[in-house]
Amino acid sequence: MTAAGHSDDSSTQAGKHGPPSRRSGRRGEDAGGESGYSSEVARQVGEATVALGERLRDPGVAHSVEEIEKVMRGFSLTVEGMSGGLSGVTEWLRAAGHVGPLSGHASVMSERLSHIGKELSRLADAIEQAQQQAS
Incomplete structure (x- = not known):
């Protein structure tokens, strides 16, 4: 176990994703009408991590x-x-x-x-x- 409930196997996602569909109008468009979902989540996680880093560096926050x-x-x-x-x-x-x-x-x-x-x-x-x- 590495973190709460997670195993050392880092390849759980391997092989579950395929290239963008050739029928898709835009490259990389997610199936099922969720276009941009992954990139939006990644952006939000990144912004939250930056905010947390700033908070942890702030000497005024105990x-x-x-x-x-x-x-x-x-x-x-x-x-x-x-x-x-x-x-x-x-x-x-x-x-x-x-x-x-x-x-x-x-x-x-x-x-x-x-x-x-x-x-x-x-x-x-x-x-x-x-x-x-x-x-």
């Missing part, structure tokens, strides 16, 4: 050790989700014929994000353990 541990678990979950998503993008790129440097780079980035997610989870565990020892 945080408890317990809260910081929970933030690290949230970061871990976010990065693991990004890793899984990028794994799906890698498979999509390959299915769309972008085999080579582009899909290779996406694959490497997915692996790196998975590693970072696991390290964030370990950090959260260490914070939790330190808090328990201090009690």
Whole structure:
């Protein structure tokens, strides 16, 4: 387990996405009338992460050790989700014929994000353990 309820398997999305339909009017359009949904969610997650980063850097905002541990678990979950998503993008790129440097780079980035997610989870565990020892 890496983060709350998530396994070390980062390839759960692999092979579930295909290239854009040739019948689609616009490239990359999602099926089922959800055009732009993935990019909108990614934008919102990015904006929320930036706002959280600014809050964590603000010396005027007090945080408890317990809260910081929970933030690290949230970061871990976010990065693991990004890793899984990028794994799906890698498979999509390959299915769309972008085999080579582009899909290779996406694959490497997915692996790196998975590693970072696991390290964030370990950090959260260490914070939790330190808090328990201090009690």
